[in-house]
Amino acid sequence: MEFSTALILIAILASTVTMTLAAAIRSVLMPKGPVKPNSYIVALKSGTDMEDHIEGIARISARSPGSEFSITQRYRILNGYAAHATGASLTRILNCPDVDYVQADGIAFFDYGLRQVNHEDADVSVEMGDDPAGLEGRAGSGPGDGVDIYGVDSGVFYRHLYFGGRAALIAFMDGSLRDVSGHGTALAGVAMGSVFGKATSALMFGVKVTNDENIAEISNVIAGLDFVVERFRKRGRPAIALVPVIGESDEGLNNAVRGAIALGLHVVVGAGNDGMNAEGFSPASVGEAITVGAINNCYELTEWSNWGRDVDILAPGVDIVSTGIGGETAVSVKSGTSMSAAQVAGELAVALGQYGQMTPAALKAALLRRAIPMAKVQRRDTTSLVAAKI
DSSP states (O other): HHHHHHHHHHHHHHHHHHHHHHHHHHHHOOOSOOOEEEEEEEEETTTTHHHHHHHHHHHHHSTTTTTTEEEEETTTTTEEEEEEEHHHHHHHHOOTEEEEEEEEEEEEEEEOSOSSSSSSOOOOOOOOSOOOTTGGGGSSSTTTOOEEEEEEEEEOOOTTGGGOOOOEEEEEEESSSSSSSSHHHHHHHHOOTTOOOOOOOOEEEEOOOOOOTEEHHHOOOHHHHHHHHHHHHHHOOOOEEOOOEEEEOOOOHHHHHHHHHTTTTTTEEOOOOSSSSSGGGETTTTSSSSEEEEEOTTSBOSSSSBBSTTTEEEEOOOSSEOOOOSSSEEEEOOOOOOHHHHHHHHHHHHHHHHHOOHHHHHHHHHHHHHEEOTTOOOTOOOOOEEEEOO
């Protein structure tokens, strides 16, 4: 009789543990796309001491056979972290009262245009770190003077002559310390290059968050944004983050962008190239950001540009000529809403250089006031959209 009772008790305990684990697993936010195995982004509740929380999880992991726990990133804008976690450590994270939410670490695909010409890879060695010597002294006193632009993308070929020494690369990913795809270099040329750009006296920091296959984990994109925010706060200069990453709706990435904007950083994002409503994509769906769709040379919304109420403004995005990575004077031609967003970022840098720091909300409102209404655009629900006068 006692043996049977023990079996019943064990069965009840096992059932309780299984139900607890199931409830915990259901609390993980899962992106619709691919994820990095056993990798999670953990956002803590306001006021929680992150280091105390991490230390507690590490203690549980150390005394639990089969449990793994290692921190890969720490985030100030989220009061959270990214970690590899399995077993008891993951169970504790999922059930910890200090945790706001946990999401699987998704894979980000950048808004790369498909067409490019005269674009040959160059074996360019790019140093990782702070500004190259003399960067500040080369800004000049023209459009965008005193403004920093951060391209959270594939990096930048900072030795291109059209940047005039006003660009630098800072990497967050393993792999080549250079812009392999040329996408970040093209965005920089449109935003601040001397030949193709608007803000020809602004500084550009190419924050590389992609690997050499041009994909990135969301955890690294957030880390790049976190770095930009801290650098922006330390430098005390007006700054714009250009974020062309486009993925399925992602709460962690959206919250990171919102946190950056709340601290005064201006954030410009591409609407995406899927021909769908932008409300289902991140960070295009962040209302506080400036989300840019693409028009063609006839001032018509392109077939592939995302659309909807989350798209704030339209700008040219077809066959945009810009800087390339094939050499110090290389040229590329790309299409996509990221190219549209880069033009808007350059326009904003010019305004900030002229008028000084403004709140993101105030600058966004000013941009929309000076834009041209797009009465000709009638597709879907886009009749309320506007195109930048650029």
